[in-house]
Amino acid sequence: MSSPSFTPPGGLTEANLEQLATGLSSQQLVWLSGYFYGRAAGTPAVAPQPAGAVAAAPAAAPKLTILYGSQTGNSKKAAGIAAEIARQQGLHPTVRDMNDYPTKDLKTEQQLLVVVSTQGEGDPPIAAEELHQFLLSSRAPKLPSLQYAVLALGDKSYLQFCQTGFEFDQRLAELGAQRLTERVDCDVEFEAETRQWAEQVLRLVAQPATASVPASVSVGQPALQPAGTNWDTTTLPEPEIYTSRNPFAAPLLDKIQLNGRGSTKETYHLEFSLEDSGIQYEAGDALMVQPVNRPALVEDVLAAARLEPTAAVQVDSASLQLGTVLTERLELSVLTRDVLERYAALAPQHARLRDILDDKPQLPTYLYGRDVADVLTEFPTQLTASQLVEVLRPLPARAYSIASSLLAHPEEVHLTVGAVRYETYGRHKHGACSVYQADHLAVGDTARVWVDRNEYFKLPKDNTTDIIMVGAGTGVAPFRAFVEERAELGATGRNWLVFGNPHFTTDFLYQTEWQQHLKNGTLDRLDVAFSRDQETKLYIQHRLLEQSSRVYEQLQNGAHFYVCGDKNRMAADVQRALITIISQESGQDEEYAADYLKQLKKTRRYLEDVY
């Protein structure tokens, strides 16, 4: 549910409000709020106030803005947490999305809390691109009266961890703004650190005069209303009952290997029960699944570390056995820079380890395909059980795009999981969570899960809007949810799926369901690219290019375009194909096409769920 910001628009004064509110009971006040909300639904958006209005108004308290740049919705979520805490402290923050933030508004800010994530190898999220570019350019204004703080979100397994947050922080300081507090860089698990950061920074923010309302502050009305998405810049994430701290134990109802015999792929369809949990999700959301490590991997790590599984270690003020901690709490199958750094510090005799860490360009190559046991074996040193535990990072849950619609499957959630298995450095490697589900989890067992909202990767609010869904391999998962959802809703917009995988006979995931949807008219078109069924490899983007005029016609008609699957190759190839299509069909140059695509992204009609 939305919890509206409590900052009156310009022109309304405290006096007006007092006049209105005098003598009213709290019940009547609540009624009035609903009344005005209802009226507002019919009125056009309020234009942002000109900067001059700020100076003209008597500023009783500094204006506090929480500005987020989000790709997956995590930064938005963090901004929401900060806003909630601010309100609890009697502050009146305005929460704004960088995507809709006119760069000229920067000069009007007084206290600015920036929450921004970093994508891939140090790039800003699409929503933050424009502001980021503007801020780093020579056109950025001096901001001597601005107070700010930055919360950076990221993933420590990437080399350029929290790079965008770092750049915002540095640049704002260069432009003369005063840093309220040190930047905080959060890893994948960000909620606890967000709270700490918000509490710290908000204590430093000037206390507002509770009796007066800052009339001068403009409302964060989006300058560009994204077409048909069911989100709202001031929407706060609904508090979840089940979270990483309190996962739901979901019983596995069914597990089906979706690949036919002889396939090189191993993809599972899993159906979990959510019965009596009250868990709600929307098509496009993800399910977090908390794995445990494979016994064989734990044994390998123990052997490489020359430690006993029964060794006692202190974790969260409890004494646990090392074997248990390694199995349930710590990441073993993926090696990351931070772990290697900490390990290197404890193993100074290995100069080569230091060299590896210092050779930043080559570091990802070293990390790729190695796990914790590989490093312990390659650079042996005697650690205590506690040291080992401190070196390692927490075992994170993995996110899976939900493959079902709650309308079609009440109280169930379905996933499409590709088992990751490979061999490197002389050992068999397994994706921690995929193989946990493939091998370890049996029907009747429970898995620890919770829902992770994907703020943007959602169906259009308007059921008549066309959608083009492009997914390779397990990337088809959210589209199963989309098509099911739209079938249940009786949506009339055209649903077009473009799917790719290696082989038709074995890898056509959910083939019979798609055939049924086509028959029922709940899927309007299905194009398939089976890359290895002919001499020259054929991929999804080739099918899009073949259907160039159809793609463009639907985009011109307002279609939403979704991409799900492999980030590094597929998503880039699809974007390149789209640029070719737009350029070709519009008769304009590539620059125009690139801009067209950028607008699609900005208006959230081009949406990615890539990994």
Added chain:
Amino acid sequence: MIDTKKLSEVEHVKTASNYLRGTLAESIVNPLTGALNPDDTHLIKFHGSYQQTDRDLDSERKRQKLEPLYSLMIRVRVPGGIATSDQWQRMDELADQYGNGTLKLTTRQAFQLHGVLKRNLKKTIQGFNDVLLDSIAGCGDVNRNVMLNPNPYQSPVHAQVYEISKAISAHLTPRTSGYWELWLNGESKHNSLLSTGGEDEEPIYGKTYLPRKFKIALAIPPHNDTDIFANDLGLIAIEENGELLGFNVAVGGGMGMTFGMADTYPRLGDLIGYIPADQVVDLCEKVVTIQRDWGNRENRKFSRLKYTLDRVGLDTFKQELDLRLGFALEAPRPYEFRSSGDAFGWTTSPDGQSHLTLFVEGGRVADRPGYALKTALREIARFHTGDFRLTGNQNLIIANVAPEHRLSVQALLQEHGIVLDANDVHSALRRGALACVALNTCSLAFAEAERYLPQLMDRLEIIIREQGLGNEGILLRMTGCPNGCARPYLGEIGLVGRSVGRYNLYLGAAFNGERMNKLYKEMLDEDGIVAELTPLLAAYAQNRQPQERFGDFVIRQGYVKATTHGLDFHQ
């Protein structure tokens, strides 16, 4: 007049098909399914192909949310069963490239490729078209592959009869350009009879072709390994002093029946006369056109010529035939068939060429551990200057081996674990046995046949040898359903699948293919089959008369009554 409302579904499909095209062009390129449009599954048969699924995987794939593993079986016609080395090599290669890695030699002397995916169908057909083979009319309501016993050493008239069999095949091949249009980009390498330019025309078949399949076989006595009486039209070569004179004509044979429908039955052809060699192609056309005009097009279970004959009566049919021919058939000439099996091992013909008949169990040319038949034959085909002859009993003759190649052929086979003289290792029972494909690809099968028969045979061979019958030819034929692909009703022992692991046991057919068997026991499992046959074989070993065949023995002893006509098959 025909009441079109009553016509069977397939008749409507044929009528609307524009000479066998239907919507095949679209079906073939639809990338979302391995199957054809439903109507096209009827039409594809005329192009020599059946749509099948891997039935072993049907339920597994259903759970996997995958459609059945559809593939196409392609039947490649080999008139008279004679293929060149080039043709053999190409078929071998196509089996690996697009098929399931094996070649099936059929009971009608054709090649079958199994497991060809829809997207590879065109490439496969083009592949064998390059070596002048085709699959048109391999299946469907038309005349199928024309059979002729292939033994080159047995008669000086073989070459003459072979030319006639090819002429019959060519004359009765559909003229539609649809086949060439769909599969060969409109090119025809070797069919001069194809209608060219303008409208398609089928002077013999007409737009709706025949009511049902039509089979022709020729035989040169004393060998009846083409089982001519099991065919709609059987032709028995009559020779005099090494010269071909003409043919005795038998009409109305056919094996298929349906369980639970006593008015369906297998039937052997009736001998109706003799025709001189130079008029035999015309005779074939006339028999075909009578069936075209008179056959039942409302219920496909009663559409074969055999039912037409029993409906109108043999005399009426003969009168019509004489009328259409413009003359009356002469009375049949004397002939004698002695066997319907193959003789294995090397033979040499008077011209000094050698011929090796190989036993191919179940007609399956494959590589198995210790038995690399497919590889061995491929190696031989690389230098062999003679030909390869497919027998009606699913076996293979490496024919016309040049004297200088004989040793190499022998060595290659031995190197790959192939028994040269099947008589040395296998019982005569195994050597003469036939089995249809059945599970896992045939959609009609109720029970296993080809995959299972070797296992049953292992048990039966023990009994046979215990009774000292290891070298007694006894015809055993097994099918997975009652439709009769392996001519089970001509088995001295016939096993016809009823359900998985259960068979009906038939006894009493003649060794030379001139009498059908009769139902002895129903719904037997493997132990039941062994338990029933053990005392019968023991009794045969003890009580048979000199030269008495097993099929004759069981009748003389009263185990079953002799079947004298299709109409008394069920009695």
